[in-house]
Amino acid sequence: MNKVRFQLSRWQHLLALGFGAGLAPKAPGTFGTLVAIPFIMAFAALGLTWYLAFLVAGTVLGVYICGKTADDVGEHDHGAIVWDEIIGYALTMLLVPISVQSVVAGFLLFRFFDIVKPWPIRWFDQKVHGGLGIMLDDILAALPAWLILQLLLHYQLLN
Template sequence: MTKAQFNLKKWHQFLALGFGSGLAAKAPGTFGTLAAVPLVILLLLLGNNYLLLFAVSGSLLGIYVCGKTAHDIGEHDHRAIVWDEVVGYAITMLWAPLHWQTILLGFVLFRLFDIVKPWPISVLDRHVHGGLGIMLDDIAAGVAACLTLQLLLPFLALG
């Protein structure tokens, strides 16, 4: 297999690669999620509506940028394509209070659902292709992590 050739000067590849974080030699999905943390914190500081707007628009934009980048390099869902992790983490943090515990727990929950891919996330990952397929399993992982985080909030000492 040849090494994929990315060009961060192309705006769609810059976004698809999570501002370059997807080029990490190991665990690019984790680095993509880490790149999302400051963005999510900023959006939570502005208000949850901004995070929701980003999650929706980022999902729609992601279908294009991830699909176009995959097409450019000739490989579906290359591990360096991590915009889906950025959006998935944003979805995870919807309606969560801004606190170091929620930031950390949301991170761990999202990575867990993204890596393990329980049903129905695994079905989406296997059967939906193109830009939509790249995005959809991480959107589902973000929704699952968001719901789990919301269920765990009463048990956190956020005071």
């Protein structure tokens, strides 16, 4: 079996691997999701316009870097590619006031939907390939997580 060779000296690999977090031997997606927290906090502090700019730019960039990295190593959606988790979690936290409680709740909800991949997330994960496919299932996993967070906030079950 060939050993996958990531090159962190290549900017596409560095970003796709969440600055190396995706190389964690266990639960790389979880470690990649943790990398999103400083981005979420920084862009939330800058305001909605900058947060949205980060999400849009990060998504477009993600399609490229995730697809390029997957092509470079010859494996579609290798577990070490975690930029999709970073953007998915950031989308989950859109318009959510930042607190320890909201960050933890958003993290758990996003990871749940990203791991379980209920329909239609699983369908898209299996049918859409390339960089778009790598990004799309995490974007879709963020939507129910975001909706649940918004409901928790609306009913004041989350600070």
